[in-house]
Amino acid sequence: MEAAAALPNAIPLRNHVMPRPRAVLRDVSRAQPVCSTCQVREKCLSEGLDAATAKRVDELVATRIRLRKGDTLYRAGASFTSLYAIRSGSLKTLLLAEDGRDQVAGYHMSGEVLGLDGIGNNVHECQAIALEDTEVCPMPFDRIEQVARDHPTFQRNVHRYLSREIARQRALMLLLGTMRADQRLAAFLLDLSQRYQARGYSSSEFILRMTREEIGSYLGLKLETVSRLLSRLQQEGLIQVQGRVVKLLERGALKELVGQSA
Amino acid sequence: MEAAAALPNAIPLRNHVMPRPRAVLRDVSRAQPVCSTCQVREKCLSEGLDAATAKRVDELVATRIRLRKGDTLYRAGASFTSLYAIRSGSLKTLLLAEDGRDQVAGYHMSGEVLGLDGIGNNVHECQAIALEDTEVCPMPFDRIEQVARDHPTFQRNVHRYLSREIARQRALMLLLGTMRADQRLAAFLLDLSQRYQARGYSSSEFILRMTREEIGSYLGLKLETVSRLLSRLQQEGLIQVQGRVVKLLERGALKELVGQSA
DNA sequence: CGACTAGTTGAGGCCAGTCAATGTTGGTGG
DNA sequence: CCACCAACATTGACTGGCCTCAACTAGTCG
Numbered sequence: 001m002e003a004a005a006a007l008p009n010a011i012p013l014r015n016h017v018m019p020r021p022r023a024v025l026r027d028v029s030r031a032q033p034v035c036s037t038c039q040v041r042e043k044c045l046s047e048g049l050d051a052a053t054a055k056r057v058d059e060l061v062a063t064r065i066r067l068r069k070g071d072t073l074y075r076a077g078a079s080f081t082s083l084y085a086i087r088s089g090s091l092k093t094l095l096l097a098e099d100g101r102d103q104v105a106g107y108h109m110s111g112e113v114l115g116l117d118g119i120g121n122n123v124h125e126c127q128a129i130a131l132e133d134t135e136v137c138p139m140p141f142d143r144i145e146q147v148a149r150d151h152p153t154f155q156r157n158v159h160r161y162l163s164r165e166i167a168r169q170r171a172l173m174l175l176l177g178t179m180r181a182d183q184r185l186a187a188f189l190l191d192l193s194q195r196y197q198a199r200g201y202s203s204s205e206f207i208l209r210m211t212r213e214e215i216g217s218y219l220g221l222k223l224e225t226v227s228r229l230l231s232r233l234q235q236e237g238l239i240q241v242q243g244r245v246v247k248l249l250e251r252g253a254l255k256e257l258v259g260q261s262a
Numbered sequence: 263m264e265a266a267a268a269l270p271n272a273i274p275l276r277n278h279v280m281p282r283p284r285a286v287l288r289d290v291s292r293a294q295p296v297c298s299t300c301q302v303r304e305k306c307l308s309e310g311l312d313a314a315t316a317k318r319v320d321e322l323v324a325t326r327i328r329l330r331k332g333d334t335l336y337r338a339g340a341s342f343t344s345l346y347a348i349r350s351g352s353l354k355t356l357l358l359a360e361d362g363r364d365q366v367a368g369y370h371m372s373g374e375v376l377g378l379d380g381i382g383n384n385v386h387e388c389q390a391i392a393l394e395d396t397e398v399c400p401m402p403f404d405r406i407e408q409v410a411r412d413h414p415t416f417q418r419n420v421h422r423y424l425s426r427e428i429a430r431q432r433a434l435m436l437l438l439g440t441m442r443a444d445q446r447l448a449a450f451l452l453d454l455s456q457r458y459q460a461r462g463y464s465s466s467e468f469i470l471r472m473t474r475e476e477i478g479s480y481l482g483l484k485l486e487t488v489s490r491l492l493s494r495l496q497q498e499g500l501i502q503v504q505g506r507v508v509k510l511l512e513r514g515a516l517k518e519l520v521g522q523s524a
Numbered sequence: 525c526g527a528c529t530a531g532t533t534g535a536g537g538c539c540a541g542t543c544a545a546t547g548t549t550g551g552t553g554g
Numbered sequence: 555c556c557a558c559c560a561a562c563a564t565t566g567a568c569t570g571g572c573c574t575c576a577a578c579t580a581g582t583c584g
Contacts, residue, residue: 116428145414156407159407161382164382170387171357178482222573224573227531227532228532243531473561484540487540
C-alpha cells in the first residue's frame with residue numbers, strides 16, 4: 001500500500017489533498033452492454049428487474065473511471081452527483097473530523113455501491129480512495145431517481161440498498177462499542193472471508209488489501225495491537241499470517257471468539 | 263451524533279422482552295389535520311412540498327400509537343411495514359447480538375423518523391423502546407414509496423433522510439473509534455443540547471431521559487465511568503449535574519475537549 | 525547501497541473496566 | 555406521613571487491556 005493509504009492519525013493526509021490527477025475517464029457509451037454482465041447488477045440495484053427496466057438501468061452508466069492504487073475517487077466536501085458501482089478492485093472510505101482525526105469508515109469491494117452518504121446534503125461526507133487498481137461506474141443520482149419513479153422494483157432496490165448500509169454500520173457500531181480487540185479482529189477477518197466467498201473467491205485464504213494501520217483505524221485499534229493480535233491468533237492456531245496473506249484455519253473458533261459475550 | 267438509551271450490558275432486558283401490552287392504537291382518521299402541525303413535517307420528509315403533495319403525505323397517517331415509558335414499539339425480527347414519525351416523547355433503539363450482547367444504537371426525539379433499518383429485509387433489525395410517554399405516527403412504507411413515485415421532491419426527501427441516517431451513524435463510529443471517554447461524553451451532551459435547541463427547548467439545561475447505564479451503552483462505556491466523568495466535568499466547572507438534570511456551563515470548553523485530536 | 529515504508533516485538537504506563545460498599549431517589553403500602 | 559424497597563447513582567480500590575514509546579527486521583525502490 002501506499003503512503004497515502006496509511007492513516008496519519010494526527011493531521012496529514014495532505015498527500016491526498018494534493019491530487020495526483022491519475023483518475024481516467026473512459027467513454028464506454030458505445031461499448032458492449034456493460035452492466036448486464038456486471039456483479040453490481042446481480043447483487044443489489046438490479047435484482048429482480050424485468051428486461052425493460054434492466055435496460056434503463058444499463059443506460060445509467062455512460063462512462064467508467066479507472067483508479068490506480070492510492071487515487072481518490074471523491075473527497076469529503078466534494079459536490080455529490082453520482083453513486084459509484086465498483087466494477088473491479090477495492091476502495092476504502094475515510095471519515096475526517098475537522099480537527100484532523102480520521103478513521104477508516106469502510107472497505108468496499110466489487111459489486112458494492114459507493115457514495116450513499118452524499119445524498120443527504122448533496123456533498124460527500126467522506127473520502128474514497130482506491131486500495132488497488134480499481135474500476136468504478138458512475139451512476140448519476142438524479143437519473144437513478146428518475147428510473148426509480150417509473151420502476152417500483154428498482155425503487156425498492158434503491159431503498160433496500162440504503163437501508164442495508166444503515167444496518168451494516170449498526171453492526172460495526174456494536175463491534176466498536178462492545179467488543180474486545182481480539183474479537184474485533186476476528187469479526188473483521190470473518191467479514192472479509194464471507195465477502196470474498198460471495199464473490200467467488202476462497203473464503204479461507206485471501207489477501208489483505210490494507211495495512212495494519214488501516215485495519216486498526218477501522219476497528220478502533222492501534223497498528224501495534226493489530227499486529228500483536230494477528231501473531232497471537234496465529235500462535236493459537238486459529239489463523240496463519242504471512243504479511244498480507246491470511247489463511248483462516250479454525251473458522252469455528254473464530255466465530256466462537258466473536259460470539260462470546262463479554 | 264445522537265443520544266442514547268438503556269443498556270443492560272450483560273443479558274437482562276427481559277423486562278422489555280416480556281411485553282407489557284400497553285401500546286394503544288388510536289384512530290385519528292377523522293381527527294383534524296394531524297401532520298400539518300407536526301414537527302416531523304417541518305423537519306424532513308415534508309420539507310419544501312407543495313400543498314397537494316403535503317396533503318398526500320398527511321393522508322399517510324391514519325392512526326397514532328401511544329406508548330408508555332418502557333413500552334416496545336417494535337422488536338428486532340418483527341416484520342417491517344411502516345416507518346414511525348415521533349410526535350412527542352422519545353425512544354431508544356437497541357441493537358441485539360445473537361449472544362445477548364446489546365447496545366443502544368440511538369436516542370430519538372420528536373420530529374424524527376424511526377424504523378429505517380427495516381427497509382432492507384422487511385424486518386426490523388433493532389428494538390425501539392419508549393423512554394417516556396410517547397406518541398408516534400405510523401406511515402406505511404409501501405404508501406410512502408407510492409407517493410415518492412409521484413412526487414420527486416418527496417422522493418428526494420426520503421432519500422435524504424435515509425442518507426442522513428447513514429451520516430449520523432458515521433459520526434458515531436468516529437466517536438466510538440477515536441475518542442476518549444471524556445470526549446465521548448462531552449460530545450454526547452453537546453449533541454443532546456443542540457437537538458433540544460432545535461426543538462425550541464433550552465440548550466443549556468435539560469433532562470436526561472436515560473440512565474447512566476444507557477448513556478454508557480450508547481457511548482461504549484461502563485456506567486461507573488459515565489458517573490465518574492459527569493462528576494469530574496462538574497468539578498472542573500464545565501457542567502452542573504443533579505441526577506438527571508444537566509446544565510452546560512462552559513460550552514466552549516466542552517467543544518474544545520471534543521475537538522482536541524488524540 | 526541508503527532511504528523509506530511496513531511490520532514485529534518488548535517494556536512500561538495509563539485509561540477505563542471490575543468489584544464492592546454506600547448513598548440517593550421515587551414509588552408503594554401501611 | 556413515614557417506612558420500606560428497588561432501581562439508580564456515586565465513589566473507592568484494584569486490575570488489566572490497550573496505548574505509547576522504542577528498537578529492530580524485512581522488503582522495495584531509486
